[in-house]
Amino acid sequence: xxxxxxxxxxxxxxxxxxxxxxxxxxxxxxxxxxxxxxxxxxxxxxxxxxxxxxxxxxxxxxxxxxxxxxxxxxxxxxxxxxxxxxxxxxxxxxxxxxxxxxxxxxxxxxxxxxxxxxxxxxxxxxxxxxxxxxxxxxxxxxxxxxxxxxxxxxxxxxxxxxxxxxxxxxxxxxxxxxxxxxxxxxxxxxxxxxxxxxxxxxxxxxxxxxxxxxxxxxxxxxxxxxxxxxxxxxxxxxxxxxxxxxxxxxxxxxxxxxxxxxxxxxxxxxxxxxxxxxxxxxxxxxxxxxxxxxxxxxxxxxxxxxxxxxxxxxxxxxxxxxxxxxxxxxxxxxxxxxxxxxxxxxxxxxxxxxxxxxxxxxxxxxxxxxxxxxxxxxxxxxxxxxxxxxxxxxxxxxxxxxxxxxxxxxxxxxxxxxxxxxxxxxxxxxxxxxxxxxxxxxxxxxxxxxxxxx
Numbered sequence: 405x406x407x408x409x410x411x412x413x414x415x416x417x418x419x420x421x422x423x424x425x426x427x428x429x430x431x432x433x434x435x436x437x438x439x440x441x442x443x444x445x446x447x448x449x450x451x452x453x454x455x456x457x458x459x460x461x462x463x464x465x466x467x468x469x470x471x472x473x474x475x476x477x478x479x480x481x482x483x484x485x486x487x488x489x490x491x492x493x494x495x496x497x498x499x500x501x502x503x504x505x506x507x508x509x510x511x512x513x514x515x516x517x518x519x520x521x522x523x524x525x526x527x528x529x530x531x532x533x534x535x536x537x538x539x540x541x542x543x544x545x546x547x548x549x550x551x552x553x554x555x556x557x558x559x560x561x562x563x564x565x566x567x568x569x570x571x572x573x574x575x576x577x578x579x580x581x582x583x584x585x586x587x588x589x590x591x592x593x594x595x596x597x598x599x600x601x602x603x604x605x606x607x608x609x610x611x612x613x614x615x616x617x618x619x620x621x622x623x624x625x626x627x628x629x630x631x632x633x634x635x636x637x638x639x640x641x642x643x644x645x646x647x648x649x650x651x652x653x654x655x656x657x658x659x660x661x662x663x664x665x666x667x668x669x670x671x672x673x674x675x676x677x678x679x680x681x682x683x684x685x686x687x688x689x690x691x692x693x694x695x696x697x698x699x700x701x702x703x704x705x706x707x708x709x710x711x712x713x714x715x716x717x718x719x720x721x722x723x724x725x726x727x728x729x730x731x732x733x734x735x736x737x738x739x740x741x742x743x744x745x746x747x748x749x750x751x752x753x754x755x756x757x758x759x760x761x762x763x764x765x766x767x768x769x770x771x772x773x774x775x776x777x778x779x780x781x782x783x784x785x786x787x788x789x790x791x792x793x794x795x796x797x798x799x800x801x802x803x804x805x806x807x808x809x810x811x812x813x814x815x816x817x818x819x820x821x822x823x824x825x826x827x828x829x830x831x832x833x834x835x836x837x838x839x840x841x842x843x844x845x846x847x848x849x850x851x852x853x854x855x856x857x858x
Contacts, residue, residue: 447527474493483508529542597627735773762848
């Protein structure tokens with residue numbers, strides 16, 4: 405069963421059940437209240453009759469006395485314990501009541517009788533007769549007026565129920581359409597995507613911010629994330645196939661050269677092994693950086709917290725200098741911590757990329773400065789290498805861009821480091837820029853914001 409039909413059927417059936425219960429309750433309560441009112445009225449009338457009978461019992465014959473008090477639609481009779489009862493007195497329209505066998509009740513008795521399909525209220529009250537005998541004065545009155553009112557109520561309830569049912573059937577169909585519309589749109593969009601129509605999002609026109617709108621927004625965000633991941637995957641495959649082709653060609657060429665002449669030419673053997681080794685290292689670094697760029701997490705998983713960047717820089721410089729046997733100078737503002745808002749693991753990764761660049765393009769010492777101010781904590785990494793020409797500086801953050809292709813390849817550069825650094829900086833709300841003087845060196849600046857601190 406489709407969801408639209410399920411909503412239609414379930415809401416209609418539920419409403420019908422509720423409507424029947426409510427109508428039954430209304431009918432029952434009206435019947436109960438009307439009957440109770442009639443019984444109380446009959447009891448009051450019986451009390452009034454009993455008072456009149458006691459006052460006139462010694463001067464008026466029982467038959468005449470009962471005839472003077474008989475109800476308009478009912479019966480009045482006197483029942484003795486001995487069974488010697490005077491005839492019952494009935495109204496003209498209720499003569500069949502005289503056929504009811506009399507019964508004596510020692511105490512007050514009230515009930516509803518049903519005779520020939522017609523309901524009556526019956527009240528029996530003990531009365532002391534003029535001769536001291538205890539008799540029953542029994543009043544029987546028709547509930548035809550109450551039953552007529554109940555019939556009218558039935559017609560009203562049925563009519564109202566039919567009108568309400570038609571409204572519910574229409575509203576159920578409308579409700580089902582409203583609920584199904586975004587789901588159908590989502591299904592259609594997914595079918596288009598499945599058939600190769602690319603990544604599409606829903607056109608959300610409803611601004612009520614209800615659960616269906618939130619579902620559509622969530623779907624669009626999911627589609628956006630899938631599209632970005634797909635683009636990353638395509639970009640990774642394209643980059644890998646393009647950039648790995650050159651080192652693989654070099655390795656293949658030198659390997660073929662070794663097979664042909666390597667054993668007879670020691671100088672050629674040494675050159676080939678060196679080239680193969682160099683290209684293999686470059687391939688490894690390139691592959692690692694490509695994978696790192698492809699695996700960059702969404703900014704939603706980044707945790708920006710308060711961290712001491714001066715301490716982080718000091719620790720990183722010590723471990724990096726020891727690992728690569730390089731002299732790294734660190735300048736921090738005295739010994740006080742420099743707190744900023746960042747993801748510490750991403751900040752370390754960013755610093756390693758800049759240190760790698762400084763190490764590859766300079767044989768001199770590397771200088772790291774930490775400079776705090778009111779808005780940022782700035783970390784600068786300075787190398788004293790060949791520098792970057794001014795016209796090349798705006799392009800260094802592009803993927804696979806190398807200032808000097810021959811020198812960069814020889815030193816192991818892939819042109820991915822600064823592009824990766826730029827992506828990481830954007831994720832942790834940091835700013836990165838380069839300043840360089842050609843022939844003197846390059847300085848990379850990273851600015852970490854402090855305004856997010858609690």
